[in-house]
Amino acid sequence: MNTGLLIIAAALWGAAAGSFLPRAAYRFSAPAGEPWREECPGGHALKGWLGRASCPECPERPEAAAEGVEGAGAAGYGPRTTPLVIATALVCAALAAATGTRPELGVWLLLAPVGVLLTAVDFRVRRLPDPLTLPFAGAALALLGLTALVPEHAGEWTTALLGSLALGGGYFVLFLINPAGMGFGDVKLALGTGAVLGWYGWPTVMLGTFAGFLLGALYGGALVVARRASRKTAIAFGPFLITGALLGLLVGAYTA
Structure with missing residues (x-):
């Protein structure tokens, strides 16, 4: 495979994988000694570990953008998707460039x-x-x-x-x-x-x-x-x- 295509494919894989990380990042981000988070800040049960950190059952939160959480203007409760997508894509692209086929x-x-x-x-x-x-x-x-x-x-x-x-x-x-x-x-x-x-x-x-x-x-x-x-x-x-x-x-x- 052409090196450029390999790097692009790796970056796309990283972007796709990174888009599934925000919910897991929120659930695992419990202080030491506390169990992993099972609910969003609104008290609604979280379903699954992978996906965006937003809750369809919570009311809209216009202040979410100022708080730097996912789902600005909606019911976001965890880290933004975009930084995780970019970080994972860049890491995967760099690994592909260095490792080759x-x-x-x-x-x-x-x-x-x-x-x-x-x-x-x-x-x-x-x-x-x-x-x-x-x-x-x-x-x-x-x-x-x-x-x-x-x-x-x-x-x-x-x-x-x-x-x-x-x-x-x-x-x-x-x-x-x-x-x-x-x-x-x-x-x-x-x-x-x-x-x-x-x-x-x-x-x-x-x-x-x-x-x-x-x-x-x-x-x-x-x-x-x-x-x-x-x-x-x-x-x-x-x-x-x-x-x-x-x-x-x-x-x-x-x-x-």
Whole structure:
């Protein structure tokens, strides 16, 4: 397939997948210790996990646009669809451009929407849901195991498994040292990101890990400079872990 057509197809897939994320982002964005949301703010039961975050039973809310929620002028209650669509489309297009027609691209395109969803949820409530992080790691290893059986792949499943264990173990040590600075959800997420980075080898694991910590440090430093946080303020690290993994994966895929 022509590279340009592949990138366009991946972007369209990402846009379609991203359009189904807002409701899940709202339902998973419950504060720590609380159950996942089963109702919209108006008290109406939510049906399903995928789709737009709008409730046909709620009265119109003209103030929705000012609140930055989905369904401005209607009964929107969660994150807007457009940013999630754009983010997922861009991520999938970048992965396609870096990976080309190699079979592991299918794995990256399936995992990308989950990564975007995890990023959105962690930014909103500083929580990485187990129903997303653990299946993400399991799916990554299982799908890469199948990909390793397909000709023309460019990675190694054994290194993916070891990368998952190494990164998960490393984050677990950091969690034990400083539980206030590193959540256990980050540890479980590291199992999945370690797997995808490990597919392309240890240099990719190190690059993705370093990029995540660097981005997190820059963000925290910017908050301190802007006086929106202190040096002891905890931030959601999941988005930077995922973004760092994405950057490492793009470099690893491009150079493989």
